[in-house]
Structures are given as C-alpha cells and as structure tokens.
Amino acid sequence: MRPRSGGFRRAVLPALAVTPLPADAPRRRIAYDPRNPLARPFASQLGAFRSGTSTPRAFLEECLDTLTRDEPAIAAFVTLGLDAARASADAATARWREGRPLSLVDGMPIAVKDMIETIDMPTQMNSPIFAGWQSRRDAACVAAMRQAGAVIVGKSVTTEFACGNSGPTRNPYDSARTPGGSSSGSAASVGAGMVSMGFGTQTHGSTIRPAGYCGAYGLKPSLGALHTGGLAPLGPTLDHLGIIAASLEDAWTSAKAIASIAGGTPPHPGMRGPMETPAALRPATLVRLNTLGWAETPASSQAAFEAAVSAIAAAGVTILDASNDAGVAALEAELARIDDYATDLLAWESRAALGAYRAHGDHMVGARVHDLLERAAGMDTARYERGLAGRQRLRDLVAGFAGRVQGFVMLSSSGPAIADHAYTGSRNYALPWTMVAAPSISLPLLVDQELPLGLQIAGFAEGDAETCAIGAWLRDTLLKH
Known part of the structure; x- marks a missing residue:
C-alpha cells in the first residue's frame, strides 16, 4: 500500500508499546448488568423509525452525546467524521419517513476499524509508518x-x-482494564453505546475476545463469508472480517447487508441465511469445551460458566463433554496443542507484509512484529505444512460431530478484561474457531467481578444462520434465568 505521494512516507516517531492517555484522562468503573448494558442497539429502534416517533438522526445524536461524554475516558476513535455522519443520518431519516429504507441497517451508526480502508478518512493501522495514509x-x-x-x-x-x-x-x-484487541476501539465504542456496530477483524482472536470484554455481541462468520477486500492482510488463510454489535440482531443484519451487496471473499458467494435475524432455536445437544484456556481462567469465571451450562442443561439440552464422550475428549486433546501451529501459520503467512513494514526501520515496528518475523525466519515449508496438517486435523475432528450435535459452547476469554493495557488478553478461547474456519458468536451474557464475561457459541462451517439461531435461544434462556 502506498500513500498519496506515490512512495512510502517515512515517519519520524518510533512505534510505541502503548499509546498513552493524558495524565488527566477521566477514570471510570461501571458495574455490568447484561439485562441493562451500556450498548445501544439499533434494531430495537426500527419500529419507532417506521412510526415516526424517532428518527435515525435523533438516534445518532444520542450516540454522539455518549461519545462526547465518554471518549476522553475510553479513547475508542482515531478519526471522527461527524459532519458526514449527520448528513448520512439525515438522508436515512428522510428515507424512513417516506417508507423506503434501503435496508435493515439504514441509519445505523457504525465504527470502522483502522485496518479497513475508507475513501474519506485515513487508514493508519496504529503505526507511524502509515500516519495520515489514505487509500482513496x-x-x-x-x-x-x-x-x-x-x-x-x-x-x-x-x-x-x-x-x-x-x-x-x-x-x-x-478504564483500568484492556478492551481487548486487536479490534479495541470497535469493541469499546459499541460496548459504551457510542455506535451500534463496529467492524472487527479476526486472524487469531480479535473479534470474539474484545466483544466479550466490552459487553458486546461479536460475530466471527465462516471463513470468507464476508468480503475482506480492503482489509490490510495479515494471514490469508486466517483473516476474517468480524462484526461487533450492540445486539445479536445488529450483528446479523449488518453481516447480511455486507454479504448481499459485496458477497464473500472470492470464491465464497457470501454468508448464507435470511436477511432478518434467524428465529431462536433450542439445540438438542451441545458440546461443552474447556479448551486450552480453562487452566488460566479464574475460579470465579469458571463458576459463571458452569452455572450457564447448568442452566442450558436444565432447559432440556443434552451436554457432551470430555468426561462423557470420547469424541469430545479427543477434540480437547487437539485443542490443547493448537497454539504452536496456530502461531506458525500466522508467522509464515504474515512475514511478507510484516517484513515490508520492518523495512522502514527496526524502531518503526513493535516487539510482536519482530517476534513473528523471527519465528518465520526459523521456519521452512515443511514446518508450515505441518501446521496446515494440524489445522486440518482439528477441522476434521469438529466436522465429525455433524449430525450428533448442533454446536459448541465455551467462554469467549480467560476471565473478564485484565488490568493491563499493553497486553490485550489470552486468545485461547477465541483461537480454536478461527482455526476451524466456522462461525462463532460471543454473547455478553455472563458477569464476573461486576465485569462482562462473554459466552461463546460456535458452529459448523457455513452454518452461520444456525449458530445465530442457537445464540438467540441462549440469550433468551440465560437472561430469563
């Protein structure tokens, strides 16, 4: 990618490990209630738009009031385009008033992760190399x-x-804790009620984990189901476009709007399913997974998950786990060793892009970039192929459950958000279904230490609609419990 001048623009400042907030930035701590979150759903306003009792412009102003009040404490945005946003909301208001909205997301306020190109704003990727860069x-x-x-x-x-x-x-x-990453600002802005949807990406865990940390819904669709053109590439066989949203309905209708207009990443035709959010569907059987993350999960978060699993079982769902099913035990054994080959795949596939960035100077990229490039330098094609074989082994194990179960339930993260800004948290719960390349959804239904704790429902490849339907049932069931 090139800046408008036609050649790379060298920045003069080195990459910083953590961009600091001003010393006088406000501090905040708010107890999380999954029945009354800060998030501001858009789908629940459609009836008011149709009747004329509210408008997209009025809804946007509510979001912007929150943004104005809370952005100094949260720092979710790099760039704002408020004049254009208000003009777009006015146009949407006119369409709803005339009874001709363009879609179910017409007028929805959204944030675009700064890895994703926009014609009217820079795409800077949290790097001094791309300061002010705009793709047109x-x-x-x-x-x-x-x-x-x-x-x-x-x-x-x-x-x-x-x-x-x-x-x-x-x-x-x-504000003493991380929002997660890498989709930090999207998750925080949605969780705070500044917007109803934020684009995420996920190459390892960057949609599911931050959504869970910030009290938002996170949808990682089947690999390729949403078009990734215009996203800065990292790992071509790993990169997903994700959706972080204030409600399950906002996540689904946003994803379907993209799939219906842009399709999927070729040759994928686009995410399958209806334009409207699938109706809630009670599964007959779910697999409960601990994954590699269980050992690092605090006892209080384990207890919250166990209570949720018990409530699901009490509602008539059969739960399989490693203690009662040999297939689940085999899957857990494979999940316990995925970290090495998942990191190998990322290092190998990202080495061209990250190497080009490091060519601007070692000081221009951070430690994680250096670490991945060092790992790739120690690899050869045979080691990469072993990683691919390991991933296929995992996919085959998951596919073997088709017809026996309807989905897989696990946490979205190893506890609530950690009190660290340099580290965005463990990826051990979010990573498996990136490798599986099938849909997973983080549902903001659990609480630990008065903080959000995501519950993850995962499905089979191309079963995005079915996974969403089960997610709706889990939401309805657990919020009533």
Missing part, C-alpha cells in the same frame, strides 16, 4: 454498508497492524 477507496465491507445506508461515525483504534502494540483505548466498564 472504500473496503468492500465499508462500501456495502454505505450502500445499505449505514452512518459511519469514524475510524476506531486497532492494535499495531492488528497483531502488535496496543493503542490508547480503555475498557468501557473499567
């Missing part, structure tokens, strides 16, 4: 959401190249 085009997902009538509020903070140094963003429920 929209990514496929951005173009699709504009065509569907969405209102782009601004560009949200990412970690460096979606894999490295953290930005300044804080968790909306506790």
